[in-house]
Amino acid sequence: MKKSIDRLSEDKPSEMRAEYKASDFPKLLRGKYVRQLSLRSNVVIVDPELVDLFPSAEAVNAALRSLSEVARRTRTQRPV
Numbered sequence: 063m064k065k066s067i068d069r070l071s072e073d074k075p076s077e078m079r080a081e082y083k084a085s086d087f088p089k090l091l092r093g094k095y096v097r098q099l100s101l102r103s104n105v106v107i108v109d110p111e112l113v114d115l116f117p118s119a120e121a122v123n124a125a126l127r128s129l130s131e132v133a134r135r136t137r138t139q140r141p142v
Contacts, residue, residue, distance in 0.1 A: 116122045
């Protein structure tokens with residue numbers, strides 16, 4: 063969960079020194095690298111009822127490799 067700007071200022075005082083002004087820093091662009099990240103990452107959300115069967119990334123990868131091998135064998139054995 064993201065903290066709102068108001069909550070951040072309530073949690074701790076500003077650590078910016080008095081000699082610095084906010085105008086000295088460039089405006090930040092939100093989501094500047096989101097497109098690049100989405101092209102390089104592949105995140106999959108596992109449904110809660112499957113978490114017990116696949117507790118780690120390794121378990122998911124092993125199951126998908128097995129399934130892909132079965133699919134590959136089935137595809138080559140099927141008459142065209």
